[in-house]
Amino acid sequence: MKLTADKKLDLSEVLEDLESYRPRRKGWTWRKGIENQEIGAFVYKDTSENLSHCVPLTSAHAFGDIDPQCDMVITTEIASGNFEDDLRRMRMAAWHGADHIMVIRTTGQSHIDGLIEGTPEGIGGIPITRKQVRATRKALDAIEDEVGRPINFHSYVSGVAGPEVAVLFAEEGMNGAHQDPQYNVLYRGVNMHRSFVDAAEAKTLMADAAILQLDGAHNANATAKEAWKVTPELFVQHAINTAYSRAVGMPAELIALSTVPPTAPPAPKLRLDLPYAVALRELFEGYKFRAQQNTRYIEADTHEASVTHVLDTLISRLTSADIQSTITPDEGRNIPWHYNNVAGVNTARQTLMGIDGITQLLELKQDGVLREQARELKERAVLFLEEILEGGGYYAAVAAGQFVDQGYYPERKGDGIVRDPEAGDGAGSVIPRAADYGAPVCGHFGASLYHRRDGKPCAEYGGCTLCDPTKIQYIDELDAEDNVDMRLKQTLADERQGLLRPEVEKHGDGIVCVTLFVPESPQVAEAAALEMARRMGLKDPEVISRRLMHPSEGSVFEIKGVLDVAIRVADLKLPAREAPLPESEIEAWVRGRDIHLVAATVGEDEHSVGLHEILDIKHGGIEKYGFHCHVLGTSVPVERVIDAAQEENARAVLISTIVSHGNVHAQHMRRLHQIARQRKLRQRLVLIAGGTQVTHELARRCGLDGGFGRGTTGQDVASFLVHKLRDQRID
Amino acid sequence: MSLVERPDDFETRRKHLSSLSDDELQARFWELVGKIVSPLVEEARTHTTPSIERSVLLRMGFSSVEAKALVHRLNERGLLAHGAGRLILELALKKKIPLREAGEALVQGRYLNEVAP
Numbered sequence: 001m002k003l004t005a006d007k008k009l010d011l012s013e014v015l016e017d018l019e020s021y022r023p024r025r026k027g028w029t030w031r032k033g034i035e036n037q038e039i040g041a042f043v044y045k046d047t048s049e050n051l052s053h054c055v056p057l058t059s060a061h062a063f064g065d066i067d068p069q070c071d072m073v074i075t076t077e078i079a080s081g082n083f084e085d086d087l088r089r090m091r092m093a094a095w096h097g098a099d100h101i102m103v104i105r106t107t108g109q110s111h112i113d114g115l116i117e118g119t120p121e122g123i124g125g126i127p128i129t130r131k132q133v134r135a136t137r138k139a140l141d142a143i144e145d146e147v148g149r150p151i152n153f154h155s156y157v158s159g160v161a162g163p164e165v166a167v168l169f170a171e172e173g174m175n176g177a178h179q180d181p182q183y184n185v186l187y188r189g190v191n192m193h194r195s196f197v198d199a200a201e202a203k204t205l206m207a208d209a210a211i212l213q214l215d216g217a218h219n220a221n222a223t224a225k226e227a228w229k230v231t232p233e234l235f236v237q238h239a240i241n242t243a244y245s246r247a248v249g250m251p252a253e254l255i256a257l258s259t260v261p262p263t264a265p266p267a268p269k270l271r272l273d274l275p276y277a278v279a280l281r282e283l284f285e286g287y288k289f290r291a292q293q294n295t296r297y298i299e300a301d302t303h304e305a306s307v308t309h310v311l312d313t314l315i316s317r318l319t320s321a322d323i324q325s326t327i328t329p330d331e332g333r334n335i336p337w338h339y340n341n342v343a344g345v346n347t348a349r350q351t352l353m354g355i356d357g358i359t360q361l362l363e364l365k366q367d368g369v370l371r372e373q374a375r376e377l378k379e380r381a382v383l384f385l386e387e388i389l390e391g392g393g394y395y396a397a398v399a400a401g402q403f404v405d406q407g408y409y410p411e412r413k414g415d416g417i418v419r420d421p422e423a424g425d426g427a428g429s430v431i432p433r434a435a436d437y438g439a440p441v442c443g444h445f446g447a448s449l450y451h452r453r454d455g456k457p458c459a460e461y462g463g464c465t466l467c468d469p470t471k472i473q474y475i476d477e478l479d480a481e482d483n484v485d486m487r488l489k490q491t492l493a494d495e496r497q498g499l500l501r502p503e504v505e506k507h508g509d510g511i512v513c514v515t516l517f518v519p520e521s522p523q524v525a526e527a528a529a530l531e532m533a534r535r536m537g538l539k540d541p542e543v544i545s546r547r548l549m550h551p552s553e554g555s556v557f558e559i560k561g562v563l564d565v566a567i568r569v570a571d572l573k574l575p576a577r578e579a580p581l582p583e584s585e586i587e588a589w590v591r592g593r594d595i596h597l598v599a600a601t602v603g604e605d606e607h608s609v610g611l612h613e614i615l616d617i618k619h620g621g622i623e624k625y626g627f628h629c630h631v632l633g634t635s636v637p638v639e640r641v642i643d644a645a646q647e648e649n650a651r652a653v654l655i656s657t658i659v660s661h662g663n664v665h666a667q668h669m670r671r672l673h674q675i676a677r678q679r680k681l682r683q684r685l686v687l688i689a690g691g692t693q694v695t696h697e698l699a700r701r702c703g704l705d706g707g708f709g710r711g712t713t714g715q716d717v718a719s720f721l722v723h724k725l726r727d728q729r730i731d
Numbered sequence: 732m733s734l735v736e737r738p739d740d741f742e743t744r745r746k747h748l749s750s751l752s753d754d755e756l757q758a759r760f761w762e763l764v765g766k767i768v769s770p771l772v773e774e775a776r777t778h779t780t781p782s783i784e785r786s787v788l789l790r791m792g793f794s795s796v797e798a799k800a801l802v803h804r805l806n807e808r809g810l811l812a813h814g815a816g817r818l819i820l821e822l823a824l825k826k827k828i829p830l831r832e833a834g835e836a837l838v839q840g841r842y843l844n845e846v847a848p
Binding site for chain 2: 113114115117130160161162163164166167168171193194196197198199200201205235236239240242243244247248282283375376378379380381382383385386388389393394400401402405407408410411412413414415416418426429430431432433434436437438439440441442443444445446447448449450458460461464465466471472473475478
């Protein structure tokens, strides 16, 4: 399967021949760091290999469209409910720099005793099945070829079917997975004995397949009211899973700690979060760190969330992180929309580019408050461990509510999570192994007759599926109604008819988001905003963000609703876009003709960057083709521009007009045309305007020959000039 | 059960830690963690679960649907302590039939009485 930039991902092709698909590799892939990498005009300190296809940051336009890739793996979490929609989201995220795709499981999969098969629809995630894992990995193979960097695929080994899910992941080449028995115990109500016994088998399988393990400690941050107070316990949770993993044979390089800076502004975030991050990295030296952005304090304001995430990412760079996980800025208000996956990835990407090399300029002060606080946190964690042992061990400690108590340990509020060791999902299902217990397979943990010094445990029957993948039993679908083929009927019908609908989450869901400021008190303003959305034709409008600007002056609302409109692509009138003339042809025509141009930023406007980019030889501007450019500067009256055109006997005038308050840019354009006409120069002069709010159509309506907006190059303008001047037959 | 409520008595509790160097504190941290996980690991080494047994059967080439049925049947007979994979492999060897055939027969309810540790 091969992807090209101008074609959508073909889902039918993804679903073809899945029964014979095999993953191309097993195990996790890190980025390849490059020291002192020259990219564009800069030398970067903390970057890795460039991508072959990407969408750079928008500001990259001013820096030669470079897209430096940081040295950390960047994660995006995906949870739409339909895996076929997730694939497109993954492709978009990969083009923006994500190389770790974490697929959230559907609600309730933790409690399903066994594997799910086929492609049923999920809620808040997808049911993880062999077919979905396989199809996703197949699509990711094609996406990683397209962007030129390996992509790690990741999901969860938790719940009461952990060992089976781990087998599935090992067989299907999953690259990373969450595995932490404490998560089952504390948050999923799974029986403790079952959870830990299952975990040993799951971890052995993961180690065997070189799957990177993430733990579940960060969930305590998300649960606690005052997340910065659970920090001593977080060390304990990380340590229990880490030590347990090591004891069952998982190597240190496959163990990643999932850590979140616990606070968000207006809390004094870095002062609280940095000592914690430092202490964690000291206690767990030799392990990997997956730094997650904060979700605990995200509300509906995506901008505010992004700023918190910038600070989180700064902490990652000032301490260390092997993986920078991103959180979609809209997580606080809806199931993440696909373009917000991209927004989250971009927050990390932009921050890490911006602070590249910062550790060469700054280091954390090692005397004073940082050291004192780091030490105190470690001591509190040691006291926590002492109490676990005094109380009779891990199970007893959970039964006594020692975990996820809101107190700053050893303070206890008495509100910890309490679980009975003999109760919960799967209670009573743990069976002592008899002396003749045997499991004739690889990746098995614990006592077994088949553990041999020589030869594999599966030798007696020709090898297990981990040694001979042809033995894997592939089930396509179990449900004739709830499956991808049924869901695709609508999608494919739309595609065949050439119909387009807006979407944010699933294919053609019709959801749009409008921003409205209403100048009234909050309650009145909100009712009015909803009514306005209804009158715009939005079905089921719902306020997803409300921000008070002033109690009586007004509030701004973001409202989502369904725009039940399908656009027929064939009916669209697209503005004709001509390719510019080749550079050699432009130059051949211009040189020797002695063509003079006059250029200026007009009105009360001091912007000059855009104009210089179009004109200057050093920016690749039109001078290089042999035009003689007379630049008059900024804030030049339009009359003065025409005066200069007369003096220089110019053939063209280029005005730049950036400020657009009160439509002043349009007035300048009209005026330029009128004055040229009054002086009988209009036939002779090619009149062009440029600026961020300028379009070709607007310039034409104002009487000019052409207009150029964002993204214009010198070549575009030169090509246009040559066309126009040729038509005037000047020689 | 009423849970412990306790003010922050860190300053009094930490006294025995105050003389430890950072390295000693770190060593103590990991020593205590080791003591906490060691009985958990021992339990895992000597116990099994239906999910582990199904995961063994998946690796032996059975589908998730077959593995579920097989483990259910063997668990009903109290045989999981011997290992589902081992029992089916032994049955195949005894009957001189391929492994998958032995499993399929058990799913259909045949040979159940011949499965024994």
